[in-house]
Amino acid sequence: MGQVCFGVDVGGTTVKLGLFSMDGSLHSKWEITTRKIENGKYILEDVADSIGKKIIELKLKMEDIIGVGVGIPGPVKRDGVVLRCVNLGWGVFNVEEELGKLTGLKIKAANDANIAALGEMWQGGGKGYRNIVLITLGTGVGGGIIVDGNILAGSNGAAGEIGHSFVNKEEKDSCSCGNSGCLEQYASATGIVKETHRLLNKTEEPSVLRDLEEITAKDIFDCAKAGDHLANISVENLCYYLGVELTHVACVLDPEAFVLGGGVSKAGSILTDLVKKYYEEHVMFALKGKEFKLATLGNDAGIYGGAKLILDTL
Amino acid sequence: MGQVCFGVDVGGTTVKLGLFSMDGSLHSKWEITTRKIENGKYILEDVADSIGKKIIELKLKMEDIIGVGVGIPGPVKRDGVVLRCVNLGWGVFNVEEELGKLTGLKIKAANDANIAALGEMWQGGGKGYRNIVLITLGTGVGGGIIVDGNILAGSNGAAGEIGHSFVNKEEKDSCSCGNSGCLEQYASATGIVKETHRLLNKTEEPSVLRDLEEITAKDIFDCAKAGDHLANISVENLCYYLGVELTHVACVLDPEAFVLGGGVSKAGSILTDLVKKYYEEHVMFALKGKEFKLATLGNDAGIYGGAKLILDTL
Numbered sequence: 001m002g003q004v005c006f007g008v009d010v011g012g013t014t015v016k017l018g019l020f021s022m023d024g025s026l027h028s029k030w031e032i033t034t035r036k037i038e039n040g041k042y043i044l045e046d047v048a049d050s051i052g053k054k055i056i057e058l059k060l061k062m063e064d065i066i067g068v069g070v071g072i073p074g075p076v077k078r079d080g081v082v083l084r085c086v087n088l089g090w091g092v093f094n095v096e097e098e099l100g101k102l103t104g105l106k107i108k109a110a111n112d113a114n115i116a117a118l119g120e121m122w123q124g125g126g127k128g129y130r131n132i133v134l135i136t137l138g139t140g141v142g143g144g145i146i147v148d149g150n151i152l153a154g155s156n157g158a159a160g161e162i163g164h165s166f167v168n169k170e171e172k173d174s175c176s177c178g179n180s181g182c183l184e185q186y187a188s189a190t191g192i193v194k195e196t197h198r199l200l201n202k203t204e205e206p207s208v209l210r211d212l213e214e215i216t217a218k219d220i221f222d223c224a225k226a227g228d229h230l231a232n233i234s235v236e237n238l239c240y241y242l243g244v245e246l247t248h249v250a251c252v253l254d255p256e257a258f259v260l261g262g263g264v265s266k267a268g269s270i271l272t273d274l275v276k277k278y279y280e281e282h283v284m285f286a287l288k289g290k291e292f293k294l295a296t297l298g299n300d301a302g303i304y305g306g307a308k309l310i311l312d313t314l
Numbered sequence: 315m316g317q318v319c320f321g322v323d324v325g326g327t328t329v330k331l332g333l334f335s336m337d338g339s340l341h342s343k344w345e346i347t348t349r350k351i352e353n354g355k356y357i358l359e360d361v362a363d364s365i366g367k368k369i370i371e372l373k374l375k376m377e378d379i380i381g382v383g384v385g386i387p388g389p390v391k392r393d394g395v396v397l398r399c400v401n402l403g404w405g406v407f408n409v410e411e412e413l414g415k416l417t418g419l420k421i422k423a424a425n426d427a428n429i430a431a432l433g434e435m436w437q438g439g440g441k442g443y444r445n446i447v448l449i450t451l452g453t454g455v456g457g458g459i460i461v462d463g464n465i466l467a468g469s470n471g472a473a474g475e476i477g478h479s480f481v482n483k484e485e486k487d488s489c490s491c492g493n494s495g496c497l498e499q500y501a502s503a504t505g506i507v508k509e510t511h512r513l514l515n516k517t518e519e520p521s522v523l524r525d526l527e528e529i530t531a532k533d534i535f536d537c538a539k540a541g542d543h544l545a546n547i548s549v550e551n552l553c554y555y556l557g558v559e560l561t562h563v564a565c566v567l568d569p570e571a572f573v574l575g576g577g578v579s580k581a582g583s584i585l586t587d588l589v590k591k592y593y594e595e596h597v598m599f600a601l602k603g604k605e606f607k608l609a610t611l612g613n614d615a616g617i618y619g620g621a622k623l624i625l626d627t628l
Binding site for chain 2: 130131143145147152153154155156157158159160161162164165166177178179182244245247248249251252253254255256282283284285286287
């Protein structure tokens with residue numbers, strides 16, 4: 001199968017691994033459990049073992065393996081040093097050196113949100129672009145930035161933290177970060193559910209949502225698509241906050257495209273269309289006409305990005 | 315004097331030129347008039363002539379000249395192509411190739427706001443940092459972004475246009491860009507004057523500003539420093555809008571420092587202190603503690619940045 005590389009996405013529960021050809025096609029993917037005991041000291045050993053087994057299984061030659069690109073759920077410095085990953089129990093050490101010793105392969109590591117953005121640019125919703133912003137709308141709101149084909153990590157690895165941009169000075173409730181009025185409080189799955197409950201409590205207006213025992217973000221989007229007025233107000237609210245925030249992002253970066261991922265993005269074109277609408281209404285003329293795409297790689301974005309990261313070292 | 319390079323800043327009225335040593339010290343600087351007749355066709359010839367005269371005057375050897383870095387008041391693509399400079403009357407052409415033919419020297423060109431940021435990073439208020447955002451508070455509000463020591467230009471050269479970030483949905487008056495509620499409407503010299511007049515009209519509160527025939531941004535800052543309550547409200551208003559906008563910028567870029575330049579920045583530490591105050595109040599924990607510096611190169615930032623740009627090609 002010619003030259004290959006591995007993409008690895010270390011998460012708090014599982015580690016995802018993928019074997020890729022040079023052209024970006026995924027040969028096989030699999031998962032292992034993230035062993036977090038004893039401050040996560042076995043995680044990299046398990047990754048190395050799993051890669052070793054795959055090498056034997058497929059009779060890969062070491063000289064055909066470009067290396068391993070790894071996404072880490074925390075800040076990673078340019079030299080491969082991770083600065084505490086609370087999720088994994090890790091302290092400060094050089095993950096590239098460690099995994100390199102364990103595998104005998106070349107390793108390149110980066111933050112998982114940034115790697116996902118790289119993956120989406122390479123083979124996902126951002127394919128064909130070299131300057132994208134990936135916004136992940138899940139339990140929280142995350143971001144990954146690609147400039148000229150490369151990850152923009154920021155001076156302390158906090159670039160792309162747009163979930164905690166301050167968007168509403170009227171907000172009284174606290175965000176998970178401790179501030180109030182963060183984008184995440186309106187544009188995440190949990191945010192839209194909370195805002196919808198607020199709306200339901202504020203009016204007497206009938207809505208299908210009132211009949212549901214528990215409301216999810218998916219319910220709200222489904223009801224909005226089915227024409228429920230109140231659900232539509234909620235969806236518009238999310239898209240307003242996100243669309244306006246992306247005008248700020250555009251004024252800073254001038255990207256080619258925004259790629260929306262995470263669970264909320266399964267809502268599809270209703271999301272991209274409305275976010276684009278509010279974006280266009282508020283952005284300066286020189287930044288109009290950006291593309292709004294849906295992410296397409298789902299949970300595989302990280303392994304794709306890992307593969308691209310190591311291929312970019314060639 | 316060993317190896318040298320030229321930094322050139324092409325403006326709508328004058329072209330500024332500087333001769334630099336490799337270590338960043340300015341050997342001499344001078345200006346020529348920007349001849350805008352006939353769609354600015356003589357501008358580059360004049361620049362080449364002026365450089366040629368300096369070479370003869372100082373008996374410089376061609377092999378000792380690294381090249382010329384040029385700032386242009388408009389978008390410049392990576393390959394040196396300028397995409398219409400309305401100010402100069404220029405259409406679309408490769409400024410690096412043209413000036414290279416005229417001088418026989420290596421040329422590198424970039425947008426003037428970006429070059430100013432590069433200059434401030436190299437020898438000005440951002441010295442010692444590799445990731446800065448320069449905000450120029452003049453008639454308008456401009457921005458230049460440096461990431462890992464390099465200019466971030468954006469996919470269409472519009473990165474750093476934070477003057478046109480949308481910051482106030484209550485605003486009814488139009489910005490020069492056609493939108494309403496842009497940062498520039500509050501944080502520029504013209505913006506603070508306009509907001510101050512609004513404030514004076516809205517209240518009966520006494521203020522020294524009422525005795526002035528014409529109010530300038532400098533007057534407002536001077537009165538604020540002298541304890542005038544109304545002037546202080548105006549200054550706080552400017553710093554609030556700018557400080558909050560910089561929290562958005564930080565969530566995108568995670569820079570090391572913000573550098574404030576332009577006429578308004580002559581107000582000094584009252585400006586940086588208050589902008590920092592509002593920034594710290596609204597930014598997420600991971601992005602607290604950024605440095606807020608004053609630009610120090612004034613109108614020379616462009617020639618410094620030009621010199622750095624060409625030195626970076628070595």
